[in-house]
Amino acid sequence: MRLMTAAAAIVFAGLAILGFLAVGYALAGFAIVTAAAFLATRGGEAVGRRARPTSVSERADDPLQVVIANLPDPVIALDGDGRVLALNERARSLAPALRQGEPVSLALRMPELIEAIGRAYARGEEQRIEYSDHVPLDRWFETVVVPVSRRANLNKPDLILMIFHDLTPLRRVEEMRADFIANASHELRTPLAALSGFIETLQGSARDDAKARERFLAIMQEQARRMARLIDDLLSLSRIELNAHRRPDTPVDLVPIVRQVVDGLETLARDRGVTVHVAAEGALTVxxxxxxxxxxxxxxIENALKYGAAGKRVDITVTQAVSTEGETxxxxxxxxxxxxxxxxxxxRLTERFYxxxxxxxxxQGGTGxxxxxxxxILNRHRGRLSIESVLGEGATFTVHLPAPGTPP
Ligand SMILES: Nc1ncnc2c1ncn2[C@@H]1O[C@H](COP(=O)(O)OP(=O)(O)O)[C@@H](O)[C@H]1O
Ligand SMILES: [Mg+2]
Structure with a gap:
């Protein structure tokens, strides 16, 4: 309103100076425009409070709407009567029934949320509640309900902000961690139970049976090895996870690495009656x-030798190609x-313990x-693993690694 009055003052003063209007007429015109502007503002406020609390937010330049629209979390603003003043797209996709100007209680199905709004309004204090939604998917949220008084002399909040935090990814990580610990403990407990059982037998009934003792000790050794492998793998996993964000930067040639691994597994291949063929030329640096x-x-290669032994043959190829994204x-x-x-x-094959x-x-001595x-490891190298298989015909595991600066 102040802007309008100032503009009118300038216009009428200008007209008077230019001689288009007598000074008296100019003053009268200015008074009429000012009064009209004043009445329009008052009228708007009065009507707004009774029937249309959203009139403020429907203006595209309304600061409240602009701020809320650009916030990264779902946010809903309510007036003192619990009607929706403003909301952003993210809030709309959370509760598609929300409409500006309508009571929020019509669109939000959570009674605990509606109660929290009531408490925030009545006590003038921030409320935090967690809730879960199971339709169409399991999702978890924390909602912060903040009461705001936009003017100093109000004794009740005239604005309620509802800010939603999606806790779903966090919950999933928590669930995965709990699952992982349960799985790891279970995997360790099995060989441990076997070891305890054999120790008891050796102390008791098999005490003087030299033959049984030999046999049991061999089994115990294998169980102890299994526990050691498991702990090794668990430690490697956590070490690699700790370094996940640090991409390795040493140039290494893959060809000698693959040949060295194949040489190391020669005994296993011979035991399983499998011939290993390596097709690699020159050098391939990553x-x-x-x-x-x-x-x-x-x-x-160990998996191929163990699980694919029936095929009698394992082929290893080292090549380079241009990916669909145009990278070598x-x-x-x-x-x-x-x-x-x-x-x-x-x-699911790359899931832990799957x-x-x-x-x-x-x-086969596997840990899963x-x-x-x-x-x-491949994630850390910005690479990936692809798996193809036809039942009865074998499997191909392909490692993809970015190979910068070596065009094919
Ligand atoms: N070449 C393969 N052929 C058939 N099955 C395979 C092959 N490689 C892996 N698998 C399957 O994937 C599972 C997971 O493999 P891995 O994570 O190496 O665990 P582990 O070998 O310790 O069991 C294996 O238990 C096996 O069932
Ligand atoms: Mg394996």
């Missing part, structure tokens, strides 16, 4: 951590001709952490 890459190829990639393929993997298992057949994995390690 930025990497040598020890971690050794671990990747060890895991993949080093590709290391490990192909076996064993039983293959059913498609429903493929997406195994197609737990007893088969245990019999090999492919999880592979995935984490």
């Amino acid at each position: 930025l990497g951590d040598r020890d971690e890459l050794v671990r990747v190829f060890e895991n993949l 990639e080093a590709l290391i393929g490990v192909r076996d001709y064993g039983p293959g993997i059913a498609p429903e298992h493929l997406p 195994r197609v057949d737990v007893s088969e994995s245990r019999a 952490l090999g492919l999880a390690l592979v995935k984490h």
Whole structure:
């Protein structure tokens, strides 16, 4: 209103100076415009309070609306009567029934939220509540309800801000961590129970049985080794996770690494009656951590030798190609001709402790952490693992690593 009055003053003063209007007429005109502006403002306020509390927010330049629209979390502003004054797109997608000007209680189904708004309004204090929604998906939220008095002399808040924090990703991480600890403890407890059992037997009934003692000690040794492998893998996983954000920056040639791993697994290959073929030419350099890459190829080739032994052959290829994004990639393929993997298992294979057949994995000395390690190491190298398999025809595990500066 002040702006309008000032503008009118300038216009009428200007007209008077230019001689278009007598000074008296100019003053009268100015008075009329000022009064009209004053009445319009008062009228707007009066009408607004009774029937249309949203008139303020419907203006595109309304600061409240502009601020709320640009906040990264879902936010709803209510007037003192619990009607929606303003909301952003994120709040709209959370509760599509919300309408400006309508009571918020019509659109929000959570009774605990409505109660929190009531308390915030009555006590003039911030309220925080957590709640979960299960339709269409499980989601968790924390909502902060902040009462605001926009003028100093109000004894009741005339604005309520509701700010929603999506706790779902946090909850998922918490669940995963709890699952992981439960799984790891279970995996450790099994060999531990076997060890305790054999110790008791050796102390009791088998005390003087030299033959049984030999046999039991061999089993105990294997169980102890299994626990050691498990702890090794768990420690490696946590170490790699700690370094996940630091991308390795040492140039390493993949070809000798792959050959070295194959040489190291020669005994295993011979035991399983599998021939390993390596197709690699020249050098293929990536930025990497040598020890971690050794671990990747060890895991993949060992899996192929163990689970794909029936195919009698494992083919390893080291090549480079241009990805669909136009970047040069080093590709290391490990192909076996064993039983293959059913498609429903493929997406879960890199999860910790996920195994197609737990007893088969245990019999092979597996921990269920090999492919999880592979995935984490490749993530750190900004690479990835792809798996293809046809049941009965074997499986191909392909490592993709960015290979900068070496065009094919
Ligand atoms: N080449 C393969 N052929 C068939 N199944 C495989 C192959 N590689 C991995 N798998 C399956 O994926 C599971 C997970 O592998 P991994 O994470 O290395 O754990 P582990 O070998 O310790 O069991 C294995 O238990 C096995 O069921
Ligand atoms: Mg493995």
